[in-house]
Amino acid sequence: MTHFPQTNPQRRAPRIQLGDTVSALVKFDDGQRAKAKLQTVSVTGGMLRLAKALEEGGFVEVAFQTQSGPVHGMAEMLYPRRTMTTGILQPFRFVALEDDDHRTLRMAVDTAPDRSFLGLQSVSNRR
Numbered sequence: 001m002t003h004f005p006q007t008n009p010q011r012r013a014p015r016i017q018l019g020d021t022v023s024a025l026v027k028f029d030d031g032q033r034a035k036a037k038l039q040t041v042s043v044t045g046g047m048l049r050l051a052k053a054l055e056e057g058g059f060v061e062v063a064f065q066t067q068s069g070p071v072h073g074m075a076e077m078l079y080p081r082r083t084m085t086t087g088i089l090q091p092f093r094f095v096a097l098e099d100d101d102h103r104t105l106r107m108a109v110d111t112a113p114d115r116s117f118l119g120l121q122s123v124s125n126r127r
Contacts, residue, residue, distance in 0.1 A: 015042045016112045024048060024064040037087075038064050043106055045075065045093035053080040053088045062092060066108035073097040073105075 022038040026048070034054070040047040041064075054060065054077045063072040074096040082089045097105065 015040050015046075016109055022064055022066075024062055026050070026054070027061040027063070029059070039089060041105070041109065043094075043102070043109055045078075045091060047081070047089055047091045049084070049087045049089055051087050053090055056080070059095065060092075062094075066104060068107040068111070069104040071097070071101050071105045071108070073101055 017040055018038050022041075024036040024038040026034045026036055028034075034050060036048040036050045038046055039049050046062075048062075056077060056079045058077045060075055060077060061072065062075045063070065065071075073094045075092040075094050078091040078093060080088050080090040
């Protein structure tokens with residue numbers, strides 16, 4: 001069964017700052033791929049560092065590995081936030097995750113504060 005993450009305008013989902021520790025793969029409809037670094041992740045989306053910005057509103061597949069297992073989901077690319085010397089920071093929101101991927105992602109986010117030795121830091125909720 002597929003899970004469709006919903007955002008809550010009253011409360012942001014907990015986020016984990018990952019820095020440059022997690023590689024991600026972005027796959028486009030035409031089969032092309034782009035490598036990225038997952039900077040931040042939550043159960044509703046995240047932030048990627050890419051070599052170049054992707055089209056805002058474009059739908060892609062995003063895949064990455066967590067300590068709880070692999071996560072693979074459909075995502076919508078949002079407006080690029082910042083240009084850095086090492087690439088572009090661009091947020092995305094998950095639009096569909098299989099139940100196993102959602103469970104894996106939820107477990108990774110929920111247990112991240114317990115894994116401070118891995119360099120993961122939980123970011124508090126913001127309104």
